[in-house]
Amino acid sequence: MSNNINLIGDKNQKIRSPLLKRLNVLRFFAMLFLFAVSITSTIFFLLIAFSPLPALQQQEQRQLQVLSQFQTDMGRIELINNRVENIDQLLQSRRSLDQLLTLLLSKIPSNVSLEAYQLMPPIVSLTVRSDSLSSIQELSNQIVAEEGKSFSQVTLSSLAIDPESQEFSMTITASLINTQGEK
Helix, strand or coil: CCCCCCCCCCCCHHHHHHHHHHHHHHHHHHHHHHHHHHHHHHHHHHHHHHCCHHHHHHHHHHHHHHHHHCHHHHHHHHHHHHHHHHHHHHHHHCCCHHHHHHHHHHHCCCCEEEEEEEEECCEEEEEEEECCHHHHHHHHHHHHHCECCCEEEEEEEEEEEECCCCEEEEEEEEEECCCCCCC
């Protein structure tokens, strides 16, 4: 038999011994890396849990709930502001009819009474009454004199006499010039 047979020992053990050492070192570093990752994860979890971020998120949710309660009110306010702006634009583009009314009233003689007037731009209608036909003629002449300045067309709509009271009644219709806001 051979004396080289060693049943207890192995020739490959000399080769395996450095590999086992490397494997053990690798295992050690793997465990160390695993431990470092778990510690880092725990630290990040604690930082997130104790950070003000969840409190900020809750505060944001509360503020959003408060704002959603006022959303209809804000919509109404926006609608009202829009309407006020549109009305303001209309009022600025409209012709001032008080100047026209002042002009018409200044033309009426003292013994002529104003019975009715109607201002529906671009038409103005004026009904007057007097006991003197010459006063009514004077008024109609003054209004016709304004034709071309304030009125484009002046029309005598009616002229009547009340036989009982001996008063004259006249209705004059005129079209306005340069009515702003009209299309």
